[in-house]
Amino acid sequence: MNDNVGATTTLARSVLGDISRGVSELLRYECEFGETEWTRGPVSNVVGLAQEKPSISDRQGERGRSQQLESVDRGDFQLLTPENVKKTPPVQRQDGRSSTQIEPIRTDLFRNVPRGLDGLNVIREELGDCRRCKLHSGRTNLVFGVGNPNAELMFVGEGPGADEDIQGIPFVGKAGQLLTRQIAAMGYVREDVYIANIVKCRPPNNRDPEHDERLACGPYVLGQIRAVSPKVIVALGRVATQALLETTAPIGTLRGKWFTHPHIPVQIMPTYHPAALLRADNLRRYVWEDLKQVMAYLGKPIPGR
DSSP states (O other): OHHHHHHHHHHHHHHHHHHHHHHHHHHHHHHHHTOSSOOOOOOOSSTTOOOSSOOHHHHHTHHHHHHHHHHHHHTOSOOOOTTTTTTSOOOOOSOOOOSSOOOOOOOSTTTTOOSTHHHHHHHHHHHSSOOSSGGGGGOSSOOOEEEOTTOSEEEEESOOOHHHHHHTOSSOSHHHHHHHHHHHHTTOOGGGSEEEESSSSOOGGGOOOOHHHHHHHHHHHHHHHHHHOOSEEEEEHHHHHHHHHTOOOOHHHHTTSOEEOSSSSOEEEEEOOHHHHHHOGGGHHHHHHHHHHHHHHTTOOOTTO
């Protein structure tokens, strides 16, 4: 009996120790991220599988996604740091395309657009009161983009939500407020970076932008990237990542890896959308690891190092 009690006590201590270490690790991420009072949302049953709206291709990629997350949990990856960034540059890939590709957008429309604000003004003027796809019929405001026209860091999301549609500014709702805190944790303010979306008008009921809608807006997003000429683009979520990389691969297999834009020599770091973190905050640790890679590449100090 005493042996059984001793074994049970030892097992309980081991389990409690694992829980304690897990909580300590989570608190460390929160402190690094500058977040200690986040509103908690439901936690997904499987870490890392929560996405904005899983597609068939996402479900088919579940096995690969699980393998990648297992690798992350084991620590089988190397983060770039200010000390080794010159020795270990981002992985250079021609694109992020899978065996099933989506139709590429037009790439010639703003091939020679001026850099900076002049170029953005040219693109906005050309966009005009856009009616190139059906999304225009339900919008309140066209949401073009905001931020530093010469930013070294650019964030690209999916599309405007209700708050963005009303204000005409990207990422101003709850997900946008979280993105602002992420930007601050990286050592920037919103005015330092440039923020845009794959589509410029709000899809009905916040559904995914449809193929023809992405194709209609695509040249203007590409023009914005050329005008800003950032060093790094952070692709926020599945829709933005798939559109930028012209792929149907799931976000779970793409996030945390460096890609080269298919048409412009700029590095892209896919990560989860802030809205996904509001629903499953256990994803924050993965987003923070992704953003720390971006910080290291741009020479920004990383908290705790």
